[in-house]
Amino acid sequence: MAVKLRLRRMGSKKHPFYRIVATDSRYQPKGRFLELLGHYDPMENPYKLDVDRDKVIEWLNKGAQMSDTVEGLLRSKGIVQDFNLSKIKTKAEAGPDVKTKDEKSDAGEEKTEQGD
Numbered sequence: 121m122a123v124k125l126r127l128r129r130m131g132s133k134k135h136p137f138y139r140i141v142a143t144d145s146r147y148q149p150k151g152r153f154l155e156l157l158g159h160y161d162p163m164e165n166p167y168k169l170d171v172d173r174d175k176v177i178e179w180l181n182k183g184a185q186m187s188d189t190v191e192g193l194l195r196s197k198g199i200v201q202d203f204n205l206s207k208i209k210t211k212a213e214a215g216p217d218v219k220t221k222d223e224k225s226d227a228g229e230e231k232t233e234q235g236d
Contacts, residue, residue, distance in 0.1 A: 122146075123184040125176065125194075127160065128153065137161040140171060140190060142179045155179070160193060169193055177203050 122145040127138040129150070138160040141153035157179070158171035176194065180186075180203045186194065194200045 123154065123179065123182065124187060125157065125179060125184050125190045126187040127189055135163060137163065140176075140193070142175075142184055145185075169197060171197055171199065173197075173199055173202070177206065181206075 123142055124145045125140065125142055126149065128141050128143075129136055129138055131137045139153075139156055140158040140160060142155045142157060143151075143153040147153065155175065157175050158169070160170075161168040171194065176199055186200075191200060
């Protein structure tokens, strides 16, 4: 199941507000969702953005992808930066012996080149 963090439009005609939700990418934008993560109201000046930081980071750790708009909004709150820092810290704590997926695939390519 591919989970996306995206906006769900609510409100009346010409007076929108949005819910930030975690949803299966196969669901319709106005369809069901897995969890409500926050609210975004672009009609207020300045815009109003309420987000549950812990829930968002939890979904990102599980592998959820953000839509472009949600990513921009979360960057303005500093949530994306916090998530990236937490990823770097966990890699550093794991130590130099632990290889990432990319490093493992590079090592496999080197072995095949030597065998030719």
